[in-house]
Amino acid sequence: MADTIFSTPVYPAEAARVAASRRILVTQDNGLPGAERLLTQFKDQGGPLLVLSPRSVGQRFEEMLGESLGKAQVGTRLYVCGDEAFLWQVRALARQAGLLDEEIEMFRSGARRRLYCVHCSTLQDIGEVDSSVCTGCGVRLMVRNHFSRRLGAYAGVCLDPNDPRGEGCA
Structure with a gap:
């Protein structure tokens, strides 16, 4: 593909060190290197952490994610790790639940x-x-x-x- 343009998303290599009352990590697969890095970072920072993955919760993934996001209080931050199709699917659910773009960080891992x-x-x-x-x-x-x-x-x-x-x- 040609050079990237303004609308092409750019994904960070690591999570911003921002205070959060609660963190939700949604990963396409718990074994992704990006997800493992995020888990290590969050454990070092402490605080409540919820980890959701379609592989670990199966068919109820979207329902469980919706419930968690619906109960999210001010200060909750969402971290999403997976391929681009997964990232934007989860982002759409989070936006529908009321999270702001500033409360969502996405980390691309995969080609889809x-x-x-x-x-x-x-x-x-x-x-x-x-x-x-x-x-x-x-x-x-x-x-x-x-x-x-x-x-x-x-x-x-x-x-x-x-x-x-x-x-x-x-």
């Missing part, structure tokens, strides 16, 4: 990310690729560096307007 087809509005997960075929309309998409924070996805636009479905390709 989300792509939004501007032609049919389909959202799909992709890896670190420059182009993809839309699962909704079949158009060959170029993955733009433009990132929508509202959708948690990169914009996918028609790669070749003269041959949108790639029929001319061998």
